[in-house]
Amino acid sequence: MNSFSKISILLFVLGVFFNSCSNDNDRPYAVNGILNITDYHLNQDIIKLDGKWEFYWNRLISPEDFRKKKVEESIYSNVPGIWNDLTEENSSISGQGFATYRLQIYNQSSDSEFGIRLNRINVAYKLWINGDLLAENGKVASNNEEIIPSRKTTTHYFNADSDIIEIVLQLSNFNQKNGGIENSILFGNEKKMQTSGKRGMALNFFLFGLLLIVAINHLILYKLRSDVTSSLYFSLLIFSITFSFAISGNHNITSIIFSDLDWNILMKLDYIGDYLSLFFFLKYISSLFKEEISRLTNRIATIVILTMILFVLITSPAIFTYTVILSYIITSVLVLYISFVLAKAIVSRKEGAKQALLGTFILAIAILNDSLNNHLIINTYYLLPYGLAIFIILQSYLISFRLSKAYQYSVQLTDELDYFNENLEKLVKDRTSQIEQQKEELEVQSESILVANDEIIKINQILEGQSVEINKKNKAVTDSINYAKRLQEAVMPEETLLKENFPNHFIFFRPKDIVSGDFYWYGEVDSSWDFDESNKIKIIIAADCTGHGVPGAFMTLLGHNFLHMIVNIQEVVDPEQILYKLDQLVIETLKQKETGTMKDGMDISVLTVDEDKKSIAFAGAGNPLFYIRDGELIEIKGSNFGIGGVLRKEKIYLPHKIEYQEGDIFYIFSDGFSDQIGGPDGRKFYKRRLKEILIENHKKPVDEQKEILNKAFEEWKGDKKQIDDVLVMGIRM
Template structure:
């Protein structure tokens, strides 16, 4: 919360805080339970390491330099300082803190230092030296605690830099009560860990999305960008990674920090190009990607005092890319793309934080490092944008799945699922012309008697309505006994019973009973004849590439049809072949009719009737007479 308030009210906060003037800072009026930045004019002695005792006893004439700032370009007795060298800083702080536990939060110094309070060494990072050979650079933000004996403390800082292009104090010293400083440091570390953890989760989430759906590379590039940004946060700010890897050298830290900029830039432009291919053309980013690639090679293979000069070109390139992406996002908003508005808001916030940090790093303004926070907000907005896109894609998939299920259901009305099952197919899309399977099955052939004369009395609409009413009653009977209807042939139907002839006979009996129930409505009596035969069938597809259908090819089909023809002549509603008769288990109510020679068969066929207790029509009475 403290950092959020500092961010919201940063200008007024900086103006209200006391400022050091000519090496002295008075904090008597300041409540040190609220930590204060020790910025302002410190005594400055270039190219000298003066001991705390010598400064107290006989301090030489001092120059003054703002803290934090770099000494690059500083006019020191007519000599313009460059980034390399060493110096002594001094600040005398007065306030109401004698005998109280106090603390200092020391951020990055450039690039090795020792800090003394009242002559006692309380903190160091690396080893400051008078030459590149004697100095050891190291970044290690830390907290130091002490208890002043008086109300005035004497801060002396020895600092050297031979690794970076800029030398001096990069960040603030924060002074306050020990409890307040510990709280501030813990909050700062917690915030870095929160950012790193959040970005790491986003990285793995989007990499997981890509693993599951690798057609969309935007998730891959965004996940890698989050991963690199996570690494950058861990080696900057409080440099949490050094807590787990205390021996990590300054050069490695700096290399990782700079590489995260150089590699993150093309990854992010690739993400934008894949996310908005219609507005983010690859030509927009070719120059910036080349700059980033060259910078990455320099960072990887050249020493720190050379590759750290890539910082400014990379920052300017990032600014240029941000402006290009901002333009792309505005075009995206105009096209009404989902999630574009949150993405633009995140981009504007990141640009603000980026400009703030560039100005802060180069010493143009007094501020705080906002880039990690701005990056988090921006990445969160982009993650939200990706979530919207994937959510929309998921809803589209759901709709397509529902449509596909409905389509398959519709196809099943034309191609029975049992037909697919017997061909060992899971989906109609797997069906190929010529697919076929053979097996012993029972064919039932049913036909309405005198349908032609009946249909002549109906209009086409009435005829269709009559047939659909009839078929709507007998078809469920077939399915209830394990059969499936291979064909509707006008008023005739041809079900197949793959499992047992018993099911076919039971279905035939139930079909006749269903017709009897229809006749109870008092309309013109309806009669059907059913022929049943069991034999070897070939079930498969015929036709040509653009038009095919399922069918059954076998002499058993022809024989079942001929037996149905005999039902009217022999006045038996159901006639079985001997083959079927021999395979059924219950034969009560069945009688032998004799041997007949059916059309298309040279041999006699023994046939059996299934007697039913059904009403006899006038036509049947006349036929028997």
């Protein structure tokens, strides 16, 4: 269905709606119980007896009482209308009770045969025309025990020779919320009324039959295609709409099909039919657009609707008729939600969403119009038959279109299968030829693989022999390095010696490989002439040699030997002099002046401790000194010149003297800790973080400080490799 068709249908419905809302000023209207139709031609049209009728609350007045003038002054009530909205003597009138309506028609027509139609009055009534009892529906009574309610649309014919036609209508209601005449009473000449009645009956039965045919047709479609549940729910929706149409419409289908059915059951069926229509409408939309509709909302709506149906079943009309407003609210909310779901489907470009939304919109307008009309808010024509017709056409088109596409797809698959069957023999031959060709290729490849496999076996045998030899050599090298490690550890100062001279110290030493390029050294020199041990000068050194592993380890051995010569033999105790002599020995031993290319050497920190004078002398070649006093970290930088290597300018190593206090703690170290790569961004640890750790933990015991440094290093390194040897020494004075 193209856009033009949709717009045409929408404009047609809106045109009918607004046209029906227009007031026809030529129609007669009753004023204060009198309807003047002397200037109106009844043979041309049927009129509505709308307007102000005389109204007598809680009084059942007969025409005889009016003739004898035994009637008190009346009030006036709108017809159509309900008496719940009226007041008498400043008090509201209840919907349950009894009353008498009276209207006098002034007529000068030459006709004497008339008809009057009472459209679906849901209460018991008696009708008199000019004093003669013309009709009785149910049993009118002044109490709940004697009343027999009834609901029928009936047309009655009578003769009237006088110019004034008096209509007296007694009503009683004790069985539902609203009392009164809720639909227009029609009046006209007998022939016109009979013709109109027959046409209305024919149209209503035509619509009734058409709805049944559509419902049965879609039920058969579901039987043929049980996987298409939308056909089932649409069929049930049409069945429920047909049922409601037969029960509640302003026609005689109810009187013919349900003539002997109890009034209470008819009222229940009326409400249940509406709720079932709403329920199956929700299920129908859910089956079409499963992805767009919320399962939770679907369940809640289902529970609410089924609860309302159960409430109608277990209560009487005197109770459940008070839920009309609630049912309108539920319907409005559900229609808005379904419209939202269909809008989502349109945005998602789901097939049929536009037709479904258009049909829902048209049906909602028709239902809204008829609901407002039933509650006397507006006075229009009933549009539900037209809205239903367009809704059913659109939805039938939608389901048929989907089934047609499924059928076309099935036909396409059938054609493909037929083509495949017709060409199966040729396909088998072609495939057999391909397989034979592939077999020949595989045989050639298999021979090549066998030859290659023999070559691989020979190569593997050679590699296995080489692997055994490599493993032997690797073990020999590893054993040699492990032996070198033991030698390196042997020349390091013993822990007992350091503990004896510096009780509060720690050494965090972590080589990168088996042997290390970092080392620490300790020596003593007697500074007194009488060899008093209490006057010993203690020298503690932390050194970082060029490289790591085996090359670095060789440099550490040179460093140990040179320091032993300088301090223990030559008894040099000034830290800057130790550095000068060490630099000279490294350059001479490695012949760096002759080659001019070797840059091997070391960065080193030298501390000399004179406990008698409570002083420390420091000199550094490339490495600094940290010490903390009263919570403040002080850094003394070493010289920019390392040990070893040939420079064009003279090296200078400056001495620094510190008068230490009890509790001061001194740190010397290599650059391995601060240069370690790690952390969340893969950066260096840097001296800044090292300073923060030392300041934060300097008051803690030295052994605990060592563990803290180890933990910080591991966490920073993470799963990355250690890039250098690590050495950190701490001494608390």
